[in-house]
Amino acid sequence: MRYLFDFIGKTVHFITLFFIDFILKYFYFPKKIKSDKIILIKTDAIGDFIIWLDSARAFSEHFGRQNITLAVNEINYEIAAKMPYWSEIIAIKTNLFYEKIFYRISILRKLKKLHYKENINVVFSRVFWIDDSISRFISADRKIALKPDYTNSSKLKLRISDSWYSEIIDIEYINEHEFIVNAKFLRKLGIDYSANVYEFPNDFFQSIEVDDLPEKYFVVFPGASSEKKEWAKENFVELILQLTQKYRIDCILCGGKNNIETADFIHNSTQNIHNKTGKTKLSQLAYIIKKSEFVVTNDTVAVHLAAALRTKSFCILGGGHFGRFLPYKTETENNSEYFPVIQYFKMDCFNCNWKCKYLNRFENKAFPCVEAVSVKNVFNAIIKKWKP
DSSP: OHHHHHHHHHHHHHHHHHHHHHHHHHHOOOOOEEOSSEEEEEOSOHHHHHHHHHHHHHHHHHHOGGGEEEEEEGGGHHHHTTOTTOSEEEEEOHHHHHHOHHHHHHHHHHHTTEEEEEEEEOOSSOOIIIIIHHHHHSEEEEEEEEOOOSSSSOHHHHHHHHTTSSEEEOOOOOSOOHHHHHHHHHHHTTOOOOOOOOOOOGGGGTTOOOSSOOSSEEEEEOOOSSGGGOOOHHHHHHHHHHHHHHHOOEEEEOOOGGGHHHHHHHHHTOSSEEEOTTSOOHHHHHHHHHHSSEEEESSSHHHHHHHHTTOEEEEEOOSTTTTTSSSOOOSOOTTGGGSOEEEOOOOTTOSOTTOOTTSOTTOOSOOHHHHTOOHHHHHHHHHHHOOO
């Protein structure tokens, strides 16, 4: 019965969005605001945005920052606004853009007024109702997108949205890391670039302050985008106790507001721990990670921030997208010292796109491949890599 209600709800929402987009696309004719700039569409999550930042630098060097507008997921606005790679930013609350009808209408009306020289959607796992729809409504002399995978949209939807672009660029993807995907796309656009890990500039941290930081500490980020990707909170407690007792070092817990319950459990079960969960902005999280000895996390933004901040990190990783985002692989090994150290339990079902055959999708349990990673292995990896 739950499956039926889920299907009906999605179908009704699909029909509603289709009707709204159709009316605005074909019966709304605002006066165009023309620009000779290019617009880059990058509306996915924080981790994807961090991974893409070195490609953003290459775009800026090629086109000139004064010639670039960025359309970005609002959760990344704070970081994007500090970057010197574009002269204008359009921030969109992508969750509301999909879920809230009146917000979607207001954004689409604004987007339809815009006309650029080039509209480039740099999202690989394109989303029909988000980045593809944004590109559809922003007109341009030339509209370009990557030939996508099917992680976030069906083949039928993507076949439809492909028709909204003047060019679909095929990078001949074969289970490659996102760094490599971004680099291949740039080269197809005529931009000379080799995949690399971005490094945050020092001036990014100007005017950022965080109170009550201990002199020496490590960071634990126990949340994830889904509870099923989260290592057990009891495992984090055991690991923190071992590290703080053996090395007399403090720990700072970080995460979003949705991680507060897990963080409170860990905080109440350990000592020498500072709980910043739900209390920091994204830039402050970056500052905390930058000043730390190392980071321990699930598959989250924290691991990608750590690499870009040249801080050691240790990640408990499941197999759903193994190799796509982690472990790292680039085309230049200059910064491999700061590649995240990955702890995982290999299973024959890896790369299942998180469609786990061992777990009902309505079960609030960790994926077996995440659950099987041992505290002992994570602890040993830390003491091998980190020299106190």
